[in-house]
Amino acid sequence: MKQHYRVAVIGGGIVGTSILYHLARRGWTDIALLERAELTAGSTWHAAAGFHALNDDPNIAALQSYTIKLYQQIEAESGQSVGMHMPGGYSLASTPERWQWLKAECAIYQTLGIGARLATAEEIVAACPIVDPAGLLGGLFDPHEGAVDPHGTTHAFALAARKRGADVVLRNRVLALAQLPGGEWRIETEQGALTAEHVVNAAGLWARRVGRMVGLDLPLTPMQHHYLVTEDLPELLARPDEMPCVTDLEGYTYLQQERKGVLLGVYERNPRHWQVEGAEWDYGMDLLPEEIDRISPELAIGFQRFPSLLEAGIRKWVNGAFTFTPDGNPLVGPVPGRRNFWSACGCMSGFSQGGAIGKVLADWIVDGDPGADIFGMDVARYGAFASNDRYLRETTAQFYARRFVIAYPNEELPAGRPLKLTPSYDAQRAAGARFGVVWGMESPQFFAPGEADFVEQPSPRRSNAQRFIAAEVAATRAAAGLLDTGVYARYEVSGPGAQGWLDRLLASRLPAPGRVRLAPMLSPAGKLMGDLSVMRLDGDRYWLVGSYYLQEWHLRWFHDHLPPAGVRIDNLSESWLGFSLSGPRSREILARLTRADVGNAALPFLGAAAIDVGLTRAIVARVALTGELGYELTVPAAQQRALWEALIEAGRDFGLRPIGMRAQDSLRLEKGYGVWSLEFAQSYTAAMSGLDRYIDWDKGDFIGRAAALAERERGPAQRLVLLAVDSGDADVSGFEPVTAGDRRVGFVTSGAYGCHVRQSLALAYLDAAIITQPEPLTVTVLGEACPARLLAEPPYDPRGLRPRV
Numbered sequence: 001m002k003q004h005y006r007v008a009v010i011g012g013g014i015v016g017t018s019i020l021y022h023l024a025r026r027g028w029t030d031i032a033l034l035e036r037a038e039l040t041a042g043s044t045w046h047a048a049a050g051f052h053a054l055n056d057d058p059n060i061a062a063l064q065s066y067t068i069k070l071y072q073q074i075e076a077e078s079g080q081s082v083g084m085h086m087p088g089g090y091s092l093a094s095t096p097e098r099w100q101w102l103k104a105e106c107a108i109y110q111t112l113g114i115g116a117r118l119a120t121a122e123e124i125v126a127a128c129p130i131v132d133p134a135g136l137l138g139g140l141f142d143p144h145e146g147a148v149d150p151h152g153t154t155h156a157f158a159l160a161a162r163k164r165g166a167d168v169v170l171r172n173r174v175l176a177l178a179q180l181p182g183g184e185w186r187i188e189t190e191q192g193a194l195t196a197e198h199v200v201n202a203a204g205l206w207a208r209r210v211g212r213m214v215g216l217d218l219p220l221t222p223m224q225h226h227y228l229v230t231e232d233l234p235e236l237l238a239r240p241d242e243m244p245c246v247t248d249l250e251g252y253t254y255l256q257q258e259r260k261g262v263l264l265g266v267y268e269r270n271p272r273h274w275q276v277e278g279a280e281w282d283y284g285m286d287l288l289p290e291e292i293d294r295i296s297p298e299l300a301i302g303f304q305r306f307p308s309l310l311e312a313g314i315r316k317w318v319n320g321a322f323t324f325t326p327d328g329n330p331l332v333g334p335v336p337g338r339r340n341f342w343s344a345c346g347c348m349s350g351f352s353q354g355g356a357i358g359k360v361l362a363d364w365i366v367d368g369d370p371g372a373d374i375f376g377m378d379v380a381r382y383g384a385f386a387s388n389d390r391y392l393r394e395t396t397a398q399f400y401a402r403r404f405v406i407a408y409p410n411e412e413l414p415a416g417r418p419l420k421l422t423p424s425y426d427a428q429r430a431a432g433a434r435f436g437v438v439w440g441m442e443s444p445q446f447f448a449p450g451e452a453d454f455v456e457q458p459s460p461r462r463s464n465a466q467r468f469i470a471a472e473v474a475a476t477r478a479a480a481g482l483l484d485t486g487v488y489a490r491y492e493v494s495g496p497g498a499q500g501w502l503d504r505l506l507a508s509r510l511p512a513p514g515r516v517r518l519a520p521m522l523s524p525a526g527k528l529m530g531d532l533s534v535m536r537l538d539g540d541r542y543w544l545v546g547s548y549y550l551q552e553w554h555l556r557w558f559h560d561h562l563p564p565a566g567v568r569i570d571n572l573s574e575s576w577l578g579f580s581l582s583g584p585r586s587r588e589i590l591a592r593l594t595r596a597d598v599g600n601a602a603l604p605f606l607g608a609a610a611i612d613v614g615l616t617r618a619i620v621a622r623v624a625l626t627g628e629l630g631y632e633l634t635v636p637a638a639q640q641r642a643l644w645e646a647l648i649e650a651g652r653d654f655g656l657r658p659i660g661m662r663a664q665d666s667l668r669l670e671k672g673y674g675v676w677s678l679e680f681a682q683s684y685t686a687a688m689s690g691l692d693r694y695i696d697w698d699k700g701d702f703i704g705r706a707a708a709l710a711e712r713e714r715g716p717a718q719r720l721v722l723l724a725v726d727s728g729d730a731d732v733s734g735f736e737p738v739t740a741g742d743r744r745v746g747f748v749t750s751g752a753y754g755c756h757v758r759q760s761l762a763l764a765y766l767d768a769a770i771i772t773q774p775e776p777l778t779v780t781v782l783g784e785a786c787p788a789r790l791l792a793e794p795p796y797d798p799r800g801l802r803p804r805v
């Protein structure tokens with residue numbers, strides 16, 4: 001071990017070794033992996049080590065495909081066998097709902113270029129004779145499913161890294177970490193002290209403890225997981241080839257061939273956590289005692305589906321622990337507020353994701369950019385609230401127990417709720433609100449006024465709540481709608497350097513005092529980093545408004561680009577709240593509550609002012625995502641209830657109705673407006689998304705200008721468009737393929753039923769050629785091909801007159 005390295009990776013599991021390898025591959029060879037015991041000594045050694053490409057988050061699915069492709073490469077490079085088997089795998093459907101869900105998923109995987117296909121029950125039983133066909137309707141075949149040897153794979157990464165010059169230091173626990181005044185990290189280890197420019201926490205079962213060494217409380221916690229391995233089965237002894245893997249989604253089990261027997265793993269509905277903080281420092285390569293009674297309900301279903309297992313001897317039971325985060329995805333990337341301290345932990349699927357985590361993290365360290373949209377696994381997608389013991393316990397248990405359960409787009413799950421409430425929560429509840437949750441904040445989805453017993457049914461189609469959503473849309477188009485904006489983030493930027501800094505950070509021109517502007521924010525590579533709106537309150541005081549759940553992510557970006565002095569950023573997201581009031585009667589409603597002139601001249605479209613509204617002093621911006629005359633009113637949090645009372649009271653005579661996010665979605669789709677994470681995300685650029693129309697090319701340099709200019713000159717390969725889709729009683733949900741004839745020409749980003757225009761609508765990225773020379777299109781909705789038309793202009797108020805009245 002040397003006294004100094006450029007990067008020190010803590011942890012020699014599948015994730016840490018992959019990071020070491022990828023850093024070395026990028027030419028950073030002054031690097032070391034510090035391992036407490038032996039390689040694989042955490043969760044890695046006893047993993048079933050199965051892998052697959054399928055994931056509900058398409059960006060993560062793409063990264064999983066990368067991991068799988070890497071295995072043969074590291075085997076060749078290291079000379080160490082990874083023991084890879086890839087017979088493919090079937091996910092079984094034994095209910096009509098599941099069968100339809102798999103058909104829909106299959107279409108989405110095709111968009112992603114994952115060669116999944118549907119399979120009949122007969123095919124499955126022929127390929128996997130141990131499957132009982134009772135009730136089986138069919139399945140989804142993923143050709144990229146299989147397993148590796150966890151020991152061989154981890155050693156292959158480490159060996160390949162060492163061949164390129166990296167050090168691997170075993171039996172050397174990291175004891176303490178401290179950042180030196182110059183920014184380097186001092187690392188105390190059992191074998192002495194060293195320094196490193198960057199430290200990576202890949203400590204798996206101990207990652208929470210390693211996080212604490214730098215004052216972090218990471219939102220991850222270990223859970224127990226069982227699998228059993230059988231003796232040889234006659235059906236498998238008889239065949240020369242390997243049986244495909246099988247996941248019985250209704251049965252909560254997965255199965256893969258292991259020698260001539262099988263390995264059966266269980267995601268039980270009654271999961272059990274392990275030690276909240278993770279393993280003790282001296283925890284060996286031990287197994288946990290089996291809890292067969294606890295998992296017996298799922299085992300019983302498993303034995304029904306795979307009856308020959310009843311006769312088989314059990315060679316071994318494994319009950320081990322590995323870490324979970326609230327959404328089951330890992331925590332990767334630079335930790336906000338800890339310069340050059342990187343997270344690569346919380347990984348529950350190391351053999352599908354470990355390779356990709358290594359690549360992303362190495363690219364991020366070397367280039368300052370992960371090279372892909374990895375928000376779904378970014379450590380900055382969570383805030384401090386997610387590390388609360390009970391929140392973690394409830395959300396991780398919910399994730400584990402629902403690992404194979406169908407997730408419907410209209411379903412709101414109960415774990416960790418209610419946590420954050422706006423002051424008008426009770427009043428909105430009394431008005432019939434049904435809530436969803438964004439980053440812990442309760443947010444009305446729709447209102448069922450006077451129907452206390454109404455329960456929305458989870459469904460992939462338009463649900464039984466549609467009549468409420470339609471009524472909210474109708475009220476907003478004809479009179480006014482009132483939407484809680486608790487799920488908006490707000491940052492105040494002030495100080496003598498504010499203008500110069502924002503001018504460089506944002507691609508748009510900065511607004512004049514009392515004005516608002518939409519402001520795309522770009523990465524140096526020209527990728528979108530935000531779709532903020534910027535409001536200038538007065539001289540050097542600005543507000544940036546964005547998505548609530550992006551707070552840590554945006555603040556990390558702001559702080560990474562902050563000048564040493566002269567700019568102050570205050571996060572007002574929890575301390576200021578408000579409502580969006582929109583619709584043709586909204587000005588009259590507002591006028592009832594204020595002496596200020598809210599006429600078109602005094603408060604024009606994209607104007608902003610601080611005025612008295614009822615008892616509150618509100619910041620009022622004339623903007624709305626509904627495509628109507630509208631105002632966003634923001635007040636100190638404690639006054640939000642008073643604002644609600646005032647607006648509801650003033651709006652009564654004008655037909656004002658409280659509305660939820662689902663109505664807002666319908667309204668925005670009728671205008672073709674995109675939102676972050678769906679239409680706007682790190683994978684897309686300003687020119688692709690149409691946000692380039694807000695760029696000020698003449699203002700001088702800003703982050704991403706060169707890349708955006710180059711793209712403007714060559715033209716983007718795909719563009720965001722609006723489609724009308726004839727899809728019966730279902731709407732798209734995202735990533736469905738768009739085809740012209742038998743060619744795939746794009747994919748959907750989001751959609752909704754336009755209740756006012758009476759048309760199912762979808763926003764989609766389409767190849768540029770099909771936009772200039774349109775052809776008849778189809779969109780695959782719930783697995784069925786539906787005719788679609790490119791809309792040259794939004795179906796509602798195409799000239800954009802209504803917001804300007």
Ligand SMILES: Cc1cc2nc3c(=O)[nH]c(=O)nc-3n(C[C@H](O)[C@H](O)[C@H](O)COP(=O)(O)OP(=O)(O)OC[C@H]3O[C@@H](n4cnc5c(N)ncnc54)[C@H](O)[C@@H]3O)c2cc1C
Nearest residue numbers: 011013015036042043044048049050174204320349350351
């Ligand atoms: C029963 C079971 C079945 C599983 N099946 C699968 C499967 O089929 N497919 C799949 O993809 N995943 C599976 N997993 C999950 C998989 O094991 C994990 O995703 C993966 O092992 C996580 O790897 P890691 O490198 O993040 O952490 P770990 O393997 O826990 O490695 C962390 C390493 O860090 C070291 N370390 C910790 N603290 C320090 C310190 N202070 N100083 C130095 N070193 C330190 C530890 O000794 C350890 O070696 C399974 C897990 C279990 C338990």
